[in-house]
Amino acid sequence: MLKEGDKVPSFDLESDAGGRVSSRSLAGRPVVVYFYPRDLTPGCTRQAIAFSQAARKFAALGAEVIGISKDSLASHQKFRSQCKLTIPLLSDPDLAAHKAFGAYGEKTMYGKKVTGVIRSTFVIGPDGRVARVFPSVKVDGHADKVLEALSEMSGGGATKAEAKTAAKGAKPAAKAAPPTRAARK
Numbered sequence: 001m002l003k004e005g006d007k008v009p010s011f012d013l014e015s016d017a018g019g020r021v022s023s024r025s026l027a028g029r030p031v032v033v034y035f036y037p038r039d040l041t042p043g044c045t046r047q048a049i050a051f052s053q054a055a056r057k058f059a060a061l062g063a064e065v066i067g068i069s070k071d072s073l074a075s076h077q078k079f080r081s082q083c084k085l086t087i088p089l090l091s092d093p094d095l096a097a098h099k100a101f102g103a104y105g106e107k108t109m110y111g112k113k114v115t116g117v118i119r120s121t122f123v124i125g126p127d128g129r130v131a132r133v134f135p136s137v138k139v140d141g142h143a144d145k146v147l148e149a150l151s152e153m154s155g156g157g158a159t160k161a162e163a164k165t166a167a168k169g170a171k172p173a174a175k176a177a178p179p180t181r182a183a184r185k
Contacts, residue, residue: 001102009100016076035103
């Protein structure tokens with residue numbers, strides 16, 4: 001699996017929104033790329049809806065969210081329509097991008113070792129390098145964790161509380177001004 005600081009592997013995939021999306025076309029801005037197993041399954045649906053509902057918050061931080069699975073464009077379009085998704089979904093039928101990112105391989109399901117898609121998320125920085133990695137993602141609350149990480153990255157050292165506030169879309173509370181000379185006496 002890619003690690004923080006690694007250069008993002010080259011990819012060029014078809015989008016359900018039309019056209020193609022490549023690693024080169026994403027340069028210059030932060031991008032959240034998440035890999036998921038299958039359209040219209042319970043966990044994948046909750047994850048895609050959470051990212052779609054938070055799309056404006058990601059945009060406010062200058063980031064775009066892209067989902068990638070091996071499903072066909074027709075399946076992605078059905079998924080987008082039925083679930084009212086607002087994020088682009090890319091089709092990787094031969095799993096080349098999955099494998100390049102390390103999002104396909106051996107994993108444990110129900111106590112057994114299997115080979116398959118590893119639900120994972122990568123935050124790509126404007127420099128084309130991996131800024132954050134979320135391996136073996138748990139769906140519930142994940143979009144908020146990614147927002148928090150992006151907020152910390154864009155805030156240039158924001159405190160954890162400030163990052164959570166920004167991720168929730170609220171304005172952070174003003175810091176208390178130091179006491180005036182009169183108040184100190």
